[in-house]
Amino acid sequence: MNKKTTKLEAKELNAYYGDFHALKSINIAMEEKNVTAFIGPSGCGKSTFLRTFNRMNDYIDGFRTEGDILLDGRDIYAKDVRVDELRKEVGMVFQKPNPFPKSIFENVVYGLKIQGIKNKSVLEEAAEKSLRRSALWEEVKDKLNQSALALSGGQQQRLCIARALAISPSVLLMDEPASALDPLSTAKIEELIYELKSEYTIVIVTHNMQQAGRVSDHTAFFYMGELVEFSKTKTMFTSPQDNRTQNYITGRFG
């Protein structure tokens, strides 16, 4: 097995919401085409951390960071980085499926359209490709012009994944993507994550320990804004190094 390259990296990252110190001196390096799970109790900073990778926190008043976040070795908080370019590279799927109140087709091609791509055949091709990859094509191919809001929750979430894939990112951030879904839909999403990791670097926030165990290669445990432990998922779940990690994954708190 050849050594994998680092895709995402945080160096001495501190983040603040006003006076609140949300992330404390975080150092982490995530490998390319790998699934990394962020776990930890509510309010531990894992979602905040996830959202620094595509700068979704930029719009929050009073939010600021210190330290570096590197994507392919480039600081994404540098002055010359354009946020829209960054987000083409780093896609995101949210906790609650959030399709736009438009047709299924319009949802998938939205990211391309705002880049100025108008050619219908290009859009159609991209839509089919993305929907196939998110395992939704067979279910929706005959109703692409129907409202996305008519789909089930699980289908909506796969549509959101297709939407993110359509602009060909290399990283996919997932913020508890299955927490609002039933077990069957959850299983489909997990299966999808497993398939997607051959092409994408995936970071997933989850509250579900079993899910972290099933889908991820590496796991990071956060507690009170600190990165407590980061290791191979198998290692973390069998022999955690830190007491807090052990207590959390055995269900003693959180």
Place this chain on the structure above:
Amino acid sequence: MTNSEKNRLKDKAFQVFGVFCTFIGLVILAVFLFDIAIEGFSRIDWDFLTSLPSRRASRAGILTAWAGTLWILVLTAIIAFPLGVGAGIYLEEYSRKNRWTNFLEINIANLAGVPSIIYGLLGLEVFVRQMRLGGSLLAGALTLSLLILPIIIVTTREAIKAVPRSVRDGSFALGASKWQTVWNQVLPASFGGILTGIILSLSRAVGEAAPLIVIGALAYVPFTPATPLDEFTVLPIQIFNWTSRPQEAFLTNAAGAIIVLLAITFLLNGIAVYLRNRQQKKIKW
């Protein structure tokens, strides 16, 4: 009497009181409408709608008045729509929450409560005198635009606020800029609400007489306006003028004009309700 019987009695009593409260306003309005209808309906005919004003009640019509009202309606909409919606979008989507925007917000809310005659005085000084527009349609429309701007801003903000955060997040996460997100997601999803607010505020503007009298709109205009710089009258002023005449026949004319004015405002409100219902059916988050 047991406790539960007492509670049931109180429940019943409040229900009766609630029904009373609900109907008292409606009943008064119904009596008023009935009274107006009896007096005015027989007066409304083609001649009444197409005649110029006259000293003789039987020959007087409301052509100039309703033409002026339509002009004012359209001009005010054209002026107030972009200003109000633009300000609403800025305050809700772009401005940072700080002391300055807080100050702006409080003042806009206050402006919505300023009596319309004050706007009339402002319009008289700024538009009629400083900008030398005289008692023209344009001066009137600008004055009424000021009057309804706060309402449009507030309703625009409410409509925009109702679009869930998650939709914006979804758009931003795909690389959309703020303007692309506003234009492609926020505005289409909130347009029904914005339009409803604009139409309701216009229906308020159409009923205003005081600020237009202050800026010098005339009661007697023997021609229909052809350009925005012409002098004008509107239905409320015509009604006011007729009701202050001693002759009985002019009161009948006023009743007829009131029916036409009410028809216009009811039509506007009806459109607003229709749009709101359609929007609610179309989008369920």
